[in-house]
Amino acid sequence: MTHKDLANDHEGSSPSHKSVLCEALTEWIRLPTDGRIVDGTVGHGGHSRLFGSMLGPEGMILGLDVDPKSIERAQFNLSRLACKVILVRENFARLPEAMKKNGLDQADLIFADLGFCSAQLEDVSKGLSFGSDMPLDMRLDDRLKTTAADLVNRLDVDALADLIYRYGEDRASRRIARFIAQARQGQKITSTAQLAEIVRKALYRPGKRILQRIDPATRTFQALRIAVNSELENLEILLANAPDLLKQGGYLAIISFHSLEDRLVKANFRKNKSDGIYEILTKKPLEAGGEEKAANPRSRSAKLRIAKRL
Template sequence: MVLSSLDYHHTPVLLTETLAGLQPRPGGWYIDGTVGGGGHAAAILEATAPDGRLLGIDCDPAALAAAAARLAPYGERVTLVRGSFREIGRLAHEAGFVQVQGVLLDLGVSSYQLDTPERGFSFQASAPLDMRLDPDAPMTAANLVNDLPERDLADLIFRYSEERSSRRIARAIVEARQRRPITTTDELAEIVSRALGGRRGRIHPATRTFQALRIAVNDELTSLDAALPQIVELLVVGGRMAIITFHSLEDRIVKQFMRAEAQAGHLRLITRKPVEASSEEQRINPRSRSAKLRVAERA
């Protein structure tokens, strides 16, 4: 489903910090591998005026439609393509972005995606159990929940969310699906909540399980692993990569990759520790609380 740009809401996190890390300059060529609604991209285009160029990539057609509307004033300085950042090297070369001054990945799910019930990312409303960032991808969360063997389901939940009660949750899911298929977000959230004794803390009991399923459906960690070395190859000497993550598994991959590349002499670390949102940004945009930014420069 493609909505108008007015329907696509996403506040770019760590915007000031990202610009400080990337240091976009007039005339430079930049890639936003997760362009979303175009918030970060617009700021980069402003900083690179009058002749900087930007390639925006996203697998979600609703995001690209919103980005196209938001970035229309920048005309031919913008190129938008649909695709996954896991193929950023190929997509960049096809668009003529062979050597660039900066690359950004913002790995968070957008507010639009979270708040649009039919996308199935949230359990705040009853919706189809979907969770695909790319609505044309073949596998949904419902496929995993209803088809995976119990042990595989438990392993998936633990691997992608570090949920210590993953085996209890998987057992409850399998028992429930034997009665009838699990097809909606609220059904799954209730099953997980009951399996965990309905505990109520700062986060909903099903939060980790939903995170794990979303990561698996979209193959997020494998995509990140694949993208990072391609990004290094795209950067000119002195070019910078800025990666924003939202959970520890992603941040660990980025941290370890950047450190290894720095030891090999390919990168120079700009941020020794991740940059986090200020208390003011967290107050205004609570979804920025878990954001972490790491920046490195091509050596």
């Protein structure tokens, strides 16, 4: 069985989520058998299973996830590991508290595979996809108060345009915000299909054939998801806390899926390198090879950066 198979062999549960960049992770990360691993985004436990396979009974994994459905899947998929496994419903922004509560001072590896799992994209209650019609929600953690529908129905046009520009990097953000504001005057925007249609209309230019690789609504959806889940703020907190939570020689490995995340990771690693705190192992981010990209579309935008605590 290869490393990739090990992470993605889900022992009978639905293997809808394929863990990315497993070969690269095992190539760069060496763990002692009594290693202490913190997986900040345990998901279905694919990567944790990979790291856990390097540990003996004296090793330990602490897995965090904000989504109880992910934790449930991980519980099942990690049940056969020799090491101790503790799974908690917690945001990785609260890693110091979660580690302390579980008797862990410092880790040999802190890992995060950012964003969402394929199963969450298909989960109607999460409302992340415009591929099918879902309630416009987007919260990975259903304890959060504000949904994507709240934002699109309540923010004024300028705030909405700023949000779409900042988190979606869509240069047509003002036009999209105007179309949303106009549409919501008639009736509230409550579904993903409804919002996607409004954005497509805003970006449609009669007579102009626009060749686009992605659906025009993609950037607006990304922006709302980032805002609803405070994704960049949480990542910044994780990056700021990591040096104190890593053992000397311990690794921080982050897989990101868009440039806003990757820029934060890159800048943090560089700053910590110049302060003598990290050695950067990946001069350039590691990306999936052609075979993985063909087999797992989600891997196409994945970028892995690894730093080592000095």
